[in-house]
Amino acid sequence: MDPRSSPTARSAMRCVRLLLGCTSAAELLGTVLAEGPGWITGEGSALYLLDSAGMLRLSASHGLPDWAHERYSVVDPAGDLPAATALRLRRPHLLSPERTSAEYPNGNAGMGTGMGTGMVAVVALPMIVDERPLGVLALALAHRGTVPRRDLDVLETLADACAHRLGYLLEHARADSRAHEEQENAAGAFAGRGGASNGVRPGPGSADGDPAAATAHPLLSLAVRAAGHGAFERDLVTGETHWDAQALRLVGRSAPEGGGPSAAPALDLVVHPEDLPDVQAALAEVLATGGPYRIRYRVPRRGGGVIRIEETGEVMLDVHRRPVRIAGLIADLDHGRAAGERPPGGRSAADGEAGEAGGASAAGARSALLLALTRALSRAVTVRDVTTAVTDIARPAFGAASIVLDLVDEGRLLPVSHTVYGGARRTELTRLADLSEGVMQRALARSAPLFSEPARRGRGRGSARPGGPPAAASGDEDGSGGPLTPAAWAVLPLIASGRQVGSCLITFATERAFGREDRTLYSAFAGILAQSLERARLYDTHHQRATELQRAMLPRTLPRLPGIASAARYLPSTEGMQIGGDWYDLLRLPDGLVGLVIGDVQGHNAEATAVMGQLRSGLRAYATDGHDPAATLTRTSRLLTELDTELFATCLYLTLDPADGALRAARAGHPAPVRVTADARAVELELPGGPPLGVAPDLPYPLAVEHLPPGETLLAYTDGLVEDREEDYDESVQRMLGGLELWARNAGPVRVEPGPALERLADLLTLNVTERRSRPDDVALLLLHRLSAVH
Template identity: 35%
Template sequence: MEHSGARRGGPAARGDRRAAAHVALAVNGMGSFTWDLPSGVMHYDDAALSVMGFGPGEFDGRLSTIGERMLPVELPAVEAQVDRALETKSGFSLYFRIRHPSGRLRWTHTQGHVVCDAHRRPLQVIGIVRDASQELRAIDQTEQLRQARRDRRRQADIVGYISDALVPTVTVDDVAEALTSGRLLERLDASSVVLGLVDNGRIQLIGSNGLSRALVRDFHLSSLDRALPLAEAVRTREPVFITDREEMAERYPSLAPYLPAFSRAGAAVFQPLIAHDTPIGALGLTYDGKASFTHDERTVLNALGKVVAQSLQRALLYDREHELAAGLQNAMLPGHTPRTPGLASATRYRPASARGGIGGDWYDMLTLPDGRVVAVVGDVQGHDVTAAAVMGQLRIALRAYAAEGHPAATVVARASAFLTELDTDRFATCLLVQIDPRTGHTVIVRAGHLGPVLRRADGTCTWLDVPGGLPLGLSSPGSQPGYPASETVLGAGAALLLCTDGLVEARAADIGQGCERLLGSVAGGPAEPDALADHVLSSMSAYTGEEDDVAVLVVRRGRHSGEGSRRLEVPIRSVDPDSLHAARRALRSALADWSLGPLSETAELLACELATNALLHARGDATLTVSHVPDRGPAVRLAVTDASPVSPRRRAATERSTSGRGLMLIEELAASWGVESRGNGKTVWCEVTQPPP
């Protein structure tokens, strides 16, 4: 007996009709789908899943899963048409190919309709999907379809080509260069291209090709309020299509004087570049002999705008990060290097071109109280903020140890112990060079770092072969590893180049090749330190690719400074009474050679007082250093260094006292005097000048 609900068209009858509809769709190779817009979830029935190549339970409802089955060259055009349908609240009809798990390609046709709520807001998309392979194979014999497929393939190739061209770009300049290349114009069949970037209420032209210089110059930076096509595209967020020059002159009068230069230009498009719902720029293209844009061409240009916008947004973020990183790095480097008579120097720091651009390379220079100069370059392991922070601490520690007067090897050893105690799990390499600009005496200490390059006065170059120790920070806690010190003489007119390994290391070459290349660059460069540093960085950048940050320090001793003979250093032995007499004779002879004879009597007296105090109270050897002070007229500086950290004290001296008058004499006869802590001892100094007549 037939169910009464079925006879009267009740629920059972309606269910039968729905089932029959699904069966009919499946028989014809069709299925249905529902796309819930608020959640983004896509629902396919069993027939639709079969068309899309999904087995039972394989589809997770995500749009990205569908995109993985589609061809990458066709995906941007499909997305553009769907976006347009959602914007206009209409529908779409799409043909695209699906790659099944077996690798077979199938043409698929999808037709959808946008359903809105009571407020005209898109709520869901319903539609059908079907296998279009037979249909397209039947029509494929016609010339019209073959031409359409060629056009579609060409348009997809254009998007694919531009995507490939933008993949290696990093900075905004890279993006501008890629988009304005001649090969891109050929691919697009365009006669000119211009790229503009939004900057604080203005649009700035950052790249162009095929435009007159006058036009680029006059509209290089324009307000977004002006009647200009790029500005209009940014303001309205819609592409601007122009089909002839008369229309261009009518809509944008300020461009009329420049249009005669485009004698063959017939059409133009100005596409807004929108990233994260924010206009960041615009792209303009002009075409020779073109009178209109087809629907497919407009779709491709819209897809092109999205691809360019994503790359430009990524480049903007990189440039900001790189600027911040470079600012942090530069803030941790010394603001200036000291000026020392007899020495010329130059320093350079170049951040890496990789993302972030921050590292642990550094340089530093300081002048010691006795006139010697300490130059340092180093590299902390890693390329991150931690490496930069450790670099800043290590640079300051090295500077402090050197300023205390420790020997060069001790400075490096203490810095290694300091880095170990920081417990950062980072190590560092370092090269320290101590130079006396008057004599050229040079002490070199190397800790796992490249040695210096010596450029002699005649222009010949060599790497100095100096022994080295372990990198800093690899010693055990509480110990100070030994670092050998090498001594040499830097001749007049000679220069030393100190650098980090980023200057010579290339990804696809042995470091030895980079070292040889650097020798040739230094030998072929100018002699002046600033020019030499720029020359070396420029010539080596093409070889290394700027993949690592680089610190460079160049120090050059003057050719005709005349300072080499105006410094005297004499040891005074506590076990040799004659050494003090020998020091007085050497001082008298030196002052006579320097034409400072009138200072001899006072200088000898004070030198004896300083040396005697050191021998009596320090209970060890001492060193007398005498140097000419040229910028104070006839003047000489006397300094006695000993191993005692105790500073001299002035004591009251009676008529019968045998001591206590030394500092009184120094105060009375010297123009100035002082005591400097040297870490492992002290230096007492004074300056003797010619009294005014």
């Protein structure tokens, strides 16, 4: 196969293209984490730039705690931290998982800072352009052993792309503004608000604390000003939106005196009312998928008439594919003329334009918005998925400040919307849910939506206030004070199939009036949301029951058997019903023998789980009757053919005599076990195998005889541990073997504390699996260590 066609190569090439278009250090780091190979884990990654004093200054990071930012914001290149070593030697500096755990024991920190993430490999990559060092890119890797040369080449390529882009940006920054002559100041500017995507955090001393410094940077303003465009940025996590002076002028708003960015007016105050549903529908579509978009709409002029605006931007996703940031430009299609005026010798910008106001009715646009929201909610499987869709797509599409979602649980409302947030935002939503509990219960009891319209109270058409809005609950009766007091809100009862599902509070930061069409739109959204939640709750209930069934069929704990230490792990699939047929067992056999069983039934559904339970019971019975592994598998295969199922299963069964290390094993289409030797080698046992259970019931299985010396370890696993859609299976196995050898070379405590050492190894083996975006297969593993004579 051509290596250029591999998923890793494609990912790396796309990442390089995107890196060459980044405008900040934080955006560079975020692009590497979001678009680079999946084995770059992200947590604890950092980007350092050299300042004018020759020190490495933290300019962007991901997953670093506050104390790490304070302690390691500046690194001396003459020191012994990984970032300093890489820059000094001008080559990648690698640390193994054990070194990061032993030398940098702080749990969630960063590679470049000299603090480990524990049980992950780390690499510090120097960024050098034309022999001139610019900084260091530090990344956490999912590798558990030696990093292959091909992967190291990919990392160096990404670091080179970052270096060339930073070199270009720094040179143009200095040429364009005397205020950015020193590299330290330029580095700070480039660590600005571009890092909001992918959860990347600008480093201390960056321009993030001063939006004007970040947004008014010459690189941003040069081309934008020349074209007469305005620039904007919206943080979808915090809801903060900033427009530059030109963007504000384009929509007829006053620009701040200093010329920097300003908080943007609400969407409904800018866009023409007839075009607003179209804009909301387009936003809902692109928020669900991410990527670039282009929308056109009218903006009313204060003196009358309208101007036509084209908004071009991009929705940026984090590593979990959730939208976190929008950035882009807005342009005046009429070039300052009133809409309908024709440019000299040409046509009006509106002539022949499809999709602009007047091309589709407002009713059709609202239908498009509902359709976009319906599509987003239809992809949600669990209640958490529904809540995430509401938070990530419906909230920004509606232009809402917050959405509080409560579910009916045993007759009371239980808030769930805060679960998809972190930090202060979660606390804020929890507080808002508490304040609004009364009005949400009242709306649900009346089965009718409630709308607050402060802007219309003075005309005698006040808010629907029975039960009190959130403002009243906080003691703020005028609805205009305090960070948790919305200026307008809507409470929607969620009812599906005649059953009360929950209640939804949508709050707005600016006053608005809810017309008849708006009320119809929100009521229709409530119906769609209620049905999605009802379906998701049913799925969650079925999944919980199936998971409990599967857990009940697996051993709750491993038996304590003389002469051995053991550890096991089981991880369900994250796709489908998230259950399957993987199982393991550790058996106490006659004559002091120990039996190890691990198997995998085809499929990921309740039937696979049920078949697994029957096979586990049958095999245990045959084994405890004294049959050897080969005879046991033969009988179990016949049992599977007699069951009313078309499923088959793979299985490995071996017995160990702890007294002399005699090992007897048989294999039915299952991966071979791995032996970790005393001299730190990891090798697969060469066991002749037979077909999977249930395929050829009359065919006997060969019996293999091996020996396990004291102090050595066996690993038995199902293929979900190593299978990766983006990597060849054999390469994944070799990667795992390398990780085992790395562990063995540093696993001194296994001789003193074999139990805890095996538990750490089990965590190490499954860490790579848990870091994947999806887990299409179950994972089971069983570790068995033969104790030395002293035990």
